[in-house]
Amino acid sequence: MRGNAAEHELVAPGSLPAVLDLLAGAPGQWTPIAGGTELMVAFAAGRLTASKLVSLWGVEELRFFDTSPDKLIIGAGTTFSDLRSNPIVAADFPLLDKAASWIGSIANQTRATLGGNLVNGSPAADSSPALLVYDAEIELISVRGKRCIPYREFHTGYKQNAMTADELLYAVHLPRRFANHRQYLRKVGTRRAMAISKVALGATALLKDGAIERIRVAAASLAPFPARLGKTEAALLGHRLNPSLIETARNALLAEAQPIDDIRSNAQYRKSVGANLLEEFLRALLSESAAK
Amino acid sequence: MLCVNPYGASHFPTMSTPAKNRIVGTSVPRKEGVDKLRGTARYIDDIQREGMWHGATVRSAVPRGFIRSIGFDRKIDWSEFGVVTAADIPGENHIQMIVADQPCLADGQVNHCEEAILLIAHPDKHKVREAVDAVHVEYDLLPPVFSIEESENQQTVIWGADNCFKSFQLEKGDVDSVWSHATHIVGGEYRTGAQEHLYIENNGVIAEYSVETGVTVWGSLQCPFYAHKSLLAVFNLPPEKVRVIQTETGGAFGGKEDYPSVIASHAALLAMKCGHPVKMVYDRVEDLAATTKRHPSRVRHRTALDANGKLLAMDIDIATDGGAYSTLSSTVLSRATLHSPGPYVCPNVRIRSHAWATNTVPYGAFRGFGAPQTVFAVERHMDEIAASINIDPIELRRRNFIHEGETTATEQLMREPIILDKLLGRALVESNYYNKRAEFAKENSGSAIKRGMGIAAFYHGSGFTGSGERYLNSLAGIDVTAEGKVRVLVSSTEFGQGTNTVLTQVAAEILGVEYDDVIMAPPDTGIVPNSGPTVASRTAMVIGRLIERASQQLLSMLREQASLPEQFSRQQFFAACEQLRKKAGEVVSLCRYEAPPDIFWDDQKYRGEAYPAYGWSVQIAQVAVDTVTYSAEVEEFWSAQEAGRVIHPILATGQIEGGIAQGIGYALYEKVVLQNGRMANNQMTNYIMPTAEDVPPIHVFWEELPFGHGGFGAKGIGELPHDGPAPAILNAIRDAIGVSFNSIPLLPEDLFAKLSIAPKVEEPASV
Amino acid sequence: MSAATPIQLNVNGANLTVTVQPMKRLLDVLREDLHLTGTKEGCGEGECGSCSVRMNGDLVNSCLVPVLQAASTNIETVEGLARDGILHPLQQAFLQCGGAQCGICTPGMLMAAKHLLAYNPHPTMAEIREGLAGNLCRCTGFMRIFESVLSAARSTTQETHAR
Secondary structure (H helix, E strand, O other): OOOOHHHOEEEOOOOHHHHHHHHHHOOOOOEEEOOOOOHHHHHHOOOOOOOEEEEOOOOHHHOOEEEEOOEEEEEOOOEHHHHHOOHHHHHHOHHHHHHHHHOOOHHHHOOOEHHHHHHHOOOOOOOHHHHHHOOOEEEEEEOOEEEEEEHHHOEEEOOEEOOOOOOEEEEEEEEOOOOOOEEEEEEEEOOOOOOOEEEEEEEEEEEEOOEEEEEEEEEEOOOOOOEEOHHHHHHHOOOEOOHHHHHHHHHHHHHHOOOOOOOOOOHHHHHHHHHHHHHHHHHHHHHHHHHO | OOOOOOOOHHHOOEOOOOOOOOOOOOOOOOOOHHHHHHOOOOEHHHOOOOOOEEEEEEEOOOOOEEEEEEEEOOOOOHHHOEEEOHHHOOOOOOOOOOOOOOOOOOOOEEOOOOOEEEEEEEOOHHHHHHHHHOEEEEEEEOOOOOOHHHHHHOOOOOOOOOOEEEEEEEEEOOHHHOHHHOOEEEEEEEEEOOOOOOOOOOOEEEEEEEOOOEEEEEEOOOOHHHHHHHHHHHHOOOHHHEEEEEOEOOOOOOOOOOHHHHHHHHHHHHHHHHOOOEEEEOOHHHHHHHOOOOOOEEEEEEEEEOOOOOEEEEEEEEEEEEEOOOOOHHHHHHHHHHHOOOOEOOOEEEEEEEEEEOOOOOOOOOOOOOHHHHHHHHHHHHHHHHHHOOOOHHHHHHHHEOOOOOEOOOOOEOOOOOOHHHHHHHHHHHHOHHHHHHHHHHHHOOOOEEEEEEEEEEEEEEOOOOOHHHHHOOEEEEEEOOOOOEEEEOOOOOOOOOHHHHHHHHHHHHHOOOHHHEEEOOOEOOOOOOOOOOOOOOHHHHHHHHHHHHHHHHHHHHHHHOOOOOOOOHHHHHHHHHHHHHHHOOOEEEEEOOOOOOOOEEOOOOEEOOOOEEEEEEEEEEEEEEOOOOEEEEEEEEEEEEOEOOOOHHHHHHHHHHHHHHHHHHHHOOOOOEEOOEEOOOOOOOOOOOOOOOOOOEEEEEEOOOOOOOHHHEOOOOOHHHOOHHHHHHHHHHHHHOOOOOEEOOOHHHHHHHHOOOOOOOOOOEO | OOOOEEEEEEEOOEEEEEEEOOOOEHHHHHHHHOOOOOOOOOOOOOOOOOOEEEEOOEEEEHHHOEHHHHOOOEEEOHHHOOEOOEOOHHHHHHHHHOOOOOOOOHHHHHHHHHHHHHHOOOOOHHHHHHHHOOOOOOOOOOHHHHHHHHHHHHOOOOOOOOO
């Protein structure tokens, strides 16, 4: 234990307006802390630089599901346990349900929040590929009001995002129009549980008459931040699905991916396995469409 | 309440001989179990002492160099702190292991990253941390050596005259006479990586010092008398002025065999300097970076066989990486050497082995102690031979198994029955080996998941090597307290394996008392005799036997001096004890180790009885290789073994299962990533051990052959199970995908590196 | 710098107030301020689960909870399992089935197991594995722990654990 509690101020204003006022009053000085599964690790390691922290735990305005016929809105303070027990998530967004089950352990899932996962911005974030292929939107809030941006524009660099200093991540919006899409998500981690992903790939697709009518592909750990693979998608969109297209898509992914070598894995492995995952998805699609 | 078996009837510990004793052979509750389950067991970090300060260590940032200067940042008021350097050591600046080459604190030169240079203590543990960061050490760098190859080529000499900590050469028959007429000659090179113990409780101690009483250390440790010996030298004190007390120990696996001598010395030096008790408990980051690991190894085999697949000659070359100081490298190398030929009989065997110095944290004891390295090599090699000469790997082993009446590589005549064939048969039947192999061969071609079965057969020598037990000359026994409790007097420690329970069972059985009538004396060098270290799978066999003898001796004393009848009740036993106490003042019975007869060992030629007894095992792994992710997983595991009499079936089975889980980690998950000689992945999130979701169903089967010289017939169990999983798993991977891997840990990245370029089937090189 | 603040907790049924730094880890408050040393620290990074406790019925790693976030919650630790000297069925099962070896992971493992059975009184093997995956045990290879949990689940004396 290398952190010293005396060196970090922590306050819990308890309500969303109070938190927003605090952030607005001293922009950039307060670091929000939700379930602590990231920041408390840094604290124990003596790496926590934030000297003033504001607790979002127990701020009920951030922990909600808002369901309408065309949308599911998930509060940023929703935990992964909450996600795993929500029937709409399970029915309409099975990839997100799956991703939630991959976060750490049960004890991490009860504390880690969806908003925390996104704001932390790890390239390996478990929930990101699913949100990216579901066309999620991010709703940000401050004393100035709310604004929405596409999730794919949220991450702007390694551990950087589009939020301003006085903003909080308020909610994630998921359009309910993927039920008829073929969906895929696979995480390749260091082990079965309690694993950080070496590479993860998500995809949603619609096929029409054997051709790819809609395609979304997103990955974790193939770039400095979780991202859609636009060039790979472009290589697939509108084309007839066949073995040679699969090879083309593999090559597009291999060209587009920019993973790194680190102590968990290496770039070559990440790229190739990323391509293998894409191929696994496309082959399943192909055999399904052939069966029809 | 009955224990429910999750994996069908075969998962339960099954005994081939029924228990005939009252207590021995039954699964009584773990002696200290209730305290552990209630959370009241006191581990070192649960203990506070009045006026206690906290200690921390300033460590080397470089792998090798001279210390040019040590600067103390002026932002700190150093008068508040206790600071210890090498100059403060009243005795020898050496940790007493086998050779006194490891300084307690670096003096002028450092030889590995994280080497301790300076110690700091303060009442506030956060201030200690700040102070550590405020010490600035400057170095004049020296060229480091990081690999076995760099060390053995001796271009840079970092230790002694030639970088070699120890070497052995042994020869049986005449190996060189064989090559010219052998039908087959098969060579291979095999490598194993470092492995971290990852006990869940980190290393830690509390030390006190006073001029009157000397040094007292409480700690998480395996061998109180090892720490005692080191403290005597560091403080230049007589034995009665040093006291070491083991506290509840949260896992050890060899990792608390030698290292506690270091941290105990450090804390005690601080306690002396500060005039306060000092606690030093490492956090995970420090424990991973600074404490010992399993020795990495490289083993080369060259093997000659006749046309029938019988072994004619084995030429084995072993090299281990010992790290910066010799610590236990010589004895680890000895065990590695003695286990390298596998459980086979071969008329001509030559083994040459070397332990080399490198500029990394010294490698130390870890469950198996050299054997997992060389068993990996020989058992992997057997499958390569089988493939090379086109014979079933099971059949190759069966043709060459050693039997009673045959001799090992050290020309030890095997006097006890060896039931390898029976163990093999059991493992094959229970795992449904042949049917599964056939089934997988059919399914694999159409699937991205390729399955395979692999085997390993091996032995593990119980107790110290060669003349080691005679040198240890262990003393152990029992006494009976005035409160009417039988106490077991040993320095043998409990760290999960079941020492307390098993020794208690032995005493209770012989003395005719209840299990609850027997307690353990505190593991305190001021109270208990030196029964030797708790290592080498020796406790149940060697110390169990001493307790058995001491108990029998007490009964004789009671019969002779306190008229205990031949048949007696529990009440009569305790009444007789009180009678003896009135006469003699105390009721105590101690016994000293006696070697089994006809034991001969030549330390020079490495010839003779290498071990008093051997445990034997056959393990089978079923693996699945995913060709999409290049990951290999163990799906199911079977282990059949004979280790003498099983004193406690559930504890014994728990040892096997735990050892296998560690062996699976060793094979497929656990990698110590070194950068510039420093562990770079020194966090639990980056050092990957198998979780509850990764360990497969493990099925354990016992055959019992009581050993005449072990406690109630016991032989060693603890280390045996760790020897086999790695080769069994890599053999199963070869079976699954037809590609050989000869190096562990085998991570998906390693599979990828070979599979993404390799042809489909690869044959081993014939030399 | 931050000032110590009074924080109310209910620990194993007892209401109490601790005056500590708000960022102090719940783990350290339990161990240092309340002397409940049954809860262990194995890694300090939420990986090993040795510090598992239940907070308002949720399983948490107490090393990752700043105590301010535990204010006014009910905390259950290993010390609260046995009642009136009678071992909890899980403790009894671990004792009988060999679920504890060195014992350092045991308190956290028991809390994770209790949490699992509270929501799922008759778990499958897969559910047990998932429920305990955040609690690393280096001694047992987990087999005896799985048996212990299954035994406790089947034990007729299993008390009902309200959410």
